[in-house]
Amino acid sequence: MSQSPKKSADQTVPTSTDVARLAGVSRATVSYVLNNTSAVRISEPTRRRVRAAAEELGYVPHAAARSLRAGHTRMVLLPTAHIPVGPLYGTFFNELHWALRDLDYTVVQYGSLGLTGDEAARAWAELRPVAVVSLGEITLNPRGVQLLKRSGAKAVVTLGAQRVEGAHSLVMDQREVGIAAAGHLLERGHRRIGAVVPEEPGLEIFSKPRLAGLRKAVTGTGATVEPLAMRYDEESAAALAARWRDLALDAVFAYNDEYAQLLMRALQDAGVDVPGHTAVMGADNLLMGKLLRPRLSTVQLELPPGQYLADLIDRLVRHPSEDVEDSGLMGAYAVPRESS
Amino acid sequence: MSQSPKKSADQTVPTSTDVARLAGVSRATVSYVLNNTSAVRISEPTRRRVRAAAEELGYVPHAAARSLRAGHTRMVLLPTAHIPVGPLYGTFFNELHWALRDLDYTVVQYGSLGLTGDEAARAWAELRPVAVVSLGEITLNPRGVQLLKRSGAKAVVTLGAQRVEGAHSLVMDQREVGIAAAGHLLERGHRRIGAVVPEEPGLEIFSKPRLAGLRKAVTGTGATVEPLAMRYDEESAAALAARWRDLALDAVFAYNDEYAQLLMRALQDAGVDVPGHTAVMGADNLLMGKLLRPRLSTVQLELPPGQYLADLIDRLVRHPSEDVEDSGLMGAYAVPRESS
DNA sequence: TTGAAAGCGCTACCAT
DNA sequence: ATGGTAGCGCTTTCAA
Numbered sequence: 146m147s148q149s150p151k152k153s154a155d156q157t158v159p160t161s162t163d164v165a166r167l168a169g170v171s172r173a174t175v176s177y178v179l180n181n182t183s184a185v186r187i188s189e190p191t192r193r194r195v196r197a198a199a200e201e202l203g204y205v206p207h208a209a210a211r212s213l214r215a216g217h218t219r220m221v222l223l224p225t226a227h228i229p230v231g232p233l234y235g236t237f238f239n240e241l242h243w244a245l246r247d248l249d250y251t252v253v254q255y256g257s258l259g260l261t262g263d264e265a266a267r268a269w270a271e272l273r274p275v276a277v278v279s280l281g282e283i284t285l286n287p288r289g290v291q292l293l294k295r296s297g298a299k300a301v302v303t304l305g306a307q308r309v310e311g312a313h314s315l316v317m318d319q320r321e322v323g324i325a326a327a328g329h330l331l332e333r334g335h336r337r338i339g340a341v342v343p344e345e346p347g348l349e350i351f352s353k354p355r356l357a358g359l360r361k362a363v364t365g366t367g368a369t370v371e372p373l374a375m376r377y378d379e380e381s382a383a384a385l386a387a388r389w390r391d392l393a394l395d396a397v398f399a400y401n402d403e404y405a406q407l408l409m410r411a412l413q414d415a416g417v418d419v420p421g422h423t424a425v426m427g428a429d430n431l432l433m434g435k436l437l438r439p440r441l442s443t444v445q446l447e448l449p450p451g452q453y454l455a456d457l458i459d460r461l462v463r464h465p466s467e468d469v470e471d472s473g474l475m476g477a478y479a480v481p482r483e484s485s
Numbered sequence: 486m487s488q489s490p491k492k493s494a495d496q497t498v499p500t501s502t503d504v505a506r507l508a509g510v511s512r513a514t515v516s517y518v519l520n521n522t523s524a525v526r527i528s529e530p531t532r533r534r535v536r537a538a539a540e541e542l543g544y545v546p547h548a549a550a551r552s553l554r555a556g557h558t559r560m561v562l563l564p565t566a567h568i569p570v571g572p573l574y575g576t577f578f579n580e581l582h583w584a585l586r587d588l589d590y591t592v593v594q595y596g597s598l599g600l601t602g603d604e605a606a607r608a609w610a611e612l613r614p615v616a617v618v619s620l621g622e623i624t625l626n627p628r629g630v631q632l633l634k635r636s637g638a639k640a641v642v643t644l645g646a647q648r649v650e651g652a653h654s655l656v657m658d659q660r661e662v663g664i665a666a667a668g669h670l671l672e673r674g675h676r677r678i679g680a681v682v683p684e685e686p687g688l689e690i691f692s693k694p695r696l697a698g699l700r701k702a703v704t705g706t707g708a709t710v711e712p713l714a715m716r717y718d719e720e721s722a723a724a725l726a727a728r729w730r731d732l733a734l735d736a737v738f739a740y741n742d743e744y745a746q747l748l749m750r751a752l753q754d755a756g757v758d759v760p761g762h763t764a765v766m767g768a769d770n771l772l773m774g775k776l777l778r779p780r781l782s783t784v785q786l787e788l789p790p791g792q793y794l795a796d797l798i799d800r801l802v803r804h805p806s807e808d809v810e811d812s813g814l815m816g817a818y819a820v821p822r823e824s825s
Numbered sequence: 826t827t828g829a830a831a832g833c834g835c836t837a838c839c840a841t
Numbered sequence: 842a843t844g845g846t847a848g849c850g851c852t853t854t855c856a857a
Contacts, residue, residue: 158613158637160850171828176852184853188826203635208611209549209558210850213833218549225594242596254565254594256582268591271548273498295543297498379775403773410776433743433773435719436750500834511844516836524837526842550834553849 159202168198175199179206212273217297221250221458222274224257224265226347231429233446240451241278248459250275262286270296276458279303279312287311300461302454304474306354313461317448317475319351323358325444326398326426327368329479335396335424336368341404344376352400355428359398373397377404382411389417395424396485402427402434402443409437409484424485439483447476499542508538515539519546552613557637561590561798562614564597564605566687571769573786580791581618588799590616602626610636616798619643619652627651640801642794644814646694653801657788657815659691663698665784666738666766667708669819675736675764676708681744684716692740695768699738713737717744722751729757735764736825742767742774742783749777749824764825779823787816 161179165172170191177185178195187195198204212218223241245252255272257265266289269277277298279285287310290301294311301312308314323340330338340359342352360370371394375381389412399405405427409419419425419439427434427443434441460467501519505512510531517525518535527535538544552558563581585592595612597605606629609617617638619625627650630641634651641652648654663680670678680699682692700710711734715721729752739745745767749759759765759779767774767783774781800807 158635161852162850172851173829173853174827177827180852182853186826191826203632205607205610205632205636207553207613207850209553209613210833211852213547213549213553213835213849214851214853216833239598242598246596246598252596254596256586256592256594258579258582258586267545270545273547273549292543292545295498296545377772379772406773406776432717432719433746436746501836502834512834513836513845514843517843520836522837528842531842547834550849551836553833553851554835554837556849 159204160207161204163202164195164198164204167202168194170195218273218275219250220272220274221245221252221276221278222269222272223252223254223278223280224269225254225280226257226259231431233429233448237448237451241454242451244452244455245458248455250458262289265289266292269293270298273297275462276300276302278454278458280305285309285312299463299465300458302458302461304454306350313457313469315449315454315457315474318358319354319475320358320361321475321477322428322444322446323355323360323398324362325358325477325479326355326428327359327362327370329442329481330396330398330424330426330485331363331366331368333396333424333485335485337371337394337396338363338368339371339373339392339394339397341375341397341399341408342372343400343404344374344381348400355398355400375404375408377407379407379411382407383414386411386415386417389415389423395422396426397423398426398428400427401429402431402441403429405441405443405484406433406437409441420484426479426485430480434482437484442482442485443480444477445480447478449474499544500547501544503542504535504538504544507542508534510535558613558615559590560612560614561585561592561616561618562609562612563592563594563618563620564609565594565620566597566599571771573769573788577788577791581794582791584792584795585798588795590798602629605629606632609633610638613637615802616640616642618794618798620645625649625652639803639805640798642798642801644794646690653797653809655789655794655797655814658698659694659815660698660701661815661817662768662784662786663695663700663738664702665698665817665819666695666768667699667702667710669782669784669821670736670738670764670766670825671703671706671708673736673764673825675825677711677734677736678703678708679711679713679732679734679737681715681737681739681748682712683740683744684714684721688740695738695740715744715748717747719747719751722747723754726751726755726757729755729763735762736766737763738766738768740767741769742771742781743769745781745783745824746773746777749781760824766819766825770820774822777824782822782825783820784817785820787818789814 161172161175165175175195177187178192242252262284270293273296277293285303290311293301303309303312304315304317306319340356363370375385399408405425409425412419417423427441430443430445434443501512501515505515515535517527518532582592602624610633613636617633625643630651633641643649643652644655644657646659680696703710715725739748745765749765752759757763767781770783770785774783
C-alpha cells in the first residue's frame with residue numbers, strides 16, 4: 146500500500162467553520178471572501194487571512210450543501226447507457242462538454258445501464274440537474290420528462306429518432322441514413338437490397354430506423370429490402386456469405402462501415418465479386434473505408450455542432466418558457482466510392 | 486415547442502413536507518416509510534397513505550440533502566477527459582459500471598476536459614465522492630490525492646502507467662505492449678524497428694510508454710528503434726511511406742491496429758511488400774486486423790475484470806485502512822499473424 | 826467591515 | 842405507532 150497513515154489521523158473534512166475559526170472571522174466572511182461576493186467589501190488583510198486559512202486546511206466547498214442552499218444546481222446530466230463509439234459522437238460529445246463548461250455548467254455523465262425509462266428518470270431527478278440531455282439510448286417517456294421538470298430541470302432535451310412529449314426534442318432521424326443509402330443504391334440500378342441488422346443488443350435504436358429509412362425510400366420503386374441478421378464476428382459474416390447466392394441480392398447496406406468491412410471480406414472470401422455481383426455500402430464514413438479494396442461507399446452523417454446544443458440548453462435554462470422550435474438536425478448523404 | 490404550459494403552473498418541487506401534509510403525517514413518518522426503515526414500525530394503512538401521497542405529487546428525494554444529512558455519499562467518480570475508444574476499454578467500463586451498481590454505488594462520469602491536475606482534483610472533491618477511479622488520462626498528483634482523501638474519499642484508485650503516491654495504484658503498464666511487440670519482432674529476426682508515434686494530442690499517455698517498452702526490450706540485442714511521427718490520416722501515412730526506403734527499416738510497430746492498417750495500406754500503395762520488405766505490427770487485437778491482407782499481427786491486451794476493481798473499491802471504502810497490495814494488472818502478449 | 830442567524834431537504838434520535 | 846426537532850454545510854439577509 147502506498148499511502149502513509151501518519152497524516153491521516155485528522156479524518157475530519159474541513160468546513161467553512163474551520164476556515165473561519167482558523168482565520169479568526171465568521172463563516173459569513175469566509176463565504177464572502179471565497180466567493181468574491183461583490184456586494185460586500187472585505188478588507189484586504191482579512192481576505193488574505195481567509196484565503197491562507199482555506200489553503201492551509203485544504204478546504205473545498207461542499208457542492209451538495211451549496212446547491213441545497215441555492216435551491217438549484219448548474220449540473221447538466223448526460224445519461225449514458227452504452228459508451229458511444231466512433232469519432233462522430235466522440236467529437237460531438239467533446240464539443241458539447243467544452244461549450245457547456247464555457248457557459249459555467251457542470252457536465253456529468255450518469256451511467257444508466259439497464260435501467261428502465263421510469264427508473265432512470267427517477268435516478269436522474271434525485272440529482273436535481275438543471276438540464277438533462279438524453280442521447281436517445283434510454284427510452285425517456287413523457288412521464289419521465291414530467292418527473293424531471295417537476296424536480297427542477299429547466300431543460301430536458303432528447304436527441305433521438307423520435308419526438309418525446311414534453312421534452313425539447315432534437316430529432317436526429319437515423320432513417321435519413323437508410324434513405325441516403327437507398328437513394329444511392331437505387332440510382333446505381335440496384336433492385337434487390339439486403340440490409341444488415343446487427344444482432345448485438347443496444348444497436349436497435351440505430352439499426353431499426355436505418356432499416357426503416359431504407360424501406361421507406363424503396364417504396365414505389367419496385368425494389369425490395371431484405372433484412373439480414375448478423376453478429377460482429379467472422380463466423381456470423383461467413384455464414385451469411387455462404388448463403389449469399391441463394392439470397393439473390395445485388396446490393397447490401399451493411400448498417401455501418403465496420404459491419405460492411407466484415408461482410409465485404411466474407412463475401413470476397415466466398416468468391417462473391419464486390420461490386421460486380423453485389424454492391425456493398427456502409428455508413429459513418431470511417432477513415433478505414435478508404436483503405437479497403439474496393440474502397441467502401443458509405444453514408445456521411447452530420448451532427449449539429451456541440452456549441453449549438455449548448456446554447457440551446459443555456460437558453461432553455463434561462464428562459465424555460467421560451468418557444469424554441471424543434472428541428473430535424475441530422476444530415477446524411479451518400480459518399481460513393483468503389484464498392485457500389 | 487412540444488411542452489404544454491398548462492400544468493407547469495405549480496413550479497414548486499415537492500418535498501417530503503408536502504408528502505407529509507398530503508398524507509396527514511409527519512416528515513419523520515414519510516422518511517421512515519419511503520426508506521423502509523426497519524427500526525421503526527409503521528402501520529400498513531399509514532404506509533399506503535404515504536406512498537400514495539408521494540406518488541401523487543411525483544415526489545423524488547433530494548440526493549444532495551440526503552447525503553448532506555448522511556455525511557457521505559455512495560458516489561464513485563470516474564473522471565473522463567477523452568472518451569475511451571475501442572472495445573477493450575468499453576467492455577471494462579461497462580463491467581465496472583455493472584459491478585459497482587450491484588454494490589449499490591452511484592457511478593458518475595465527470596468530464597474533466599482540459600483541467601490541470603489540481604483543478605480537476607478540486608472539482609472532484611467538491612462532489613464529495615466516496616471513491617474516485619482515475620483512468621490515468623488526467624495527471625492526478627499526490628497533492629490531489631491528499632485533497633480528495635481529506636474531502637472524504639475513502640478510495641482513490643488510479644489505473645495508469647505509473648504509481649501515484651497516496652493513491653491505490655493499479656499499474657497498467659503500457660510498456661508491456663511495446664515489450665511484447667519487440668519480443669515478437671526480434672524473434673522473427675528483425676533488427677531495424679520503426680515505432681509509430683501518433684501526433685494526435687491525448688495519446689501520449691499510451692504512445693510514450695509503448696515506445697519506452699520497445700526500447701527497453703531492444704537494449705542489448707543490437708537492434709534499434711526509430712520513432713516515426715504520424716497523424717491518423719492518409720496524407721501523413723503516405724508521406725511516411727514515401728520515405729520508407731530511406732529509413733531502411735525491416736519492421737514497424739504501428740502503435741495500434743488502426744494506425745497499422747493505415748500505414749500498411751500506405752506502404753502497399755507505395756510498393757513496399759508486407760511482410761517481405763517490412764513487417765508490420767499493431768496492437769489491441771481489433772477484429773479488423775484479421776480481415777486485412779496480410780492478416781495483421783498484433784498485441785493482445787488484457788485488463789482486469791471490472792468486477793475485480795469494483796470489489797477492490799468496495800473493500801477500500803469499507804476498510805480504508807486495509808492493506809491492499811498494488812499490483813501490475815495489465816497483460817500483453819503478441820498475436821502473430823501474417824504481417825510479420 | 827463583520828457577525829448572528831435563518832433555512833434549504835433530509836434523517837435519526839428521543840419523546841410521547 | 843407517530844411526531845418534534847436537531848443539525849449536516851452553505852449562503853444571504855439583516856443588524857451592529
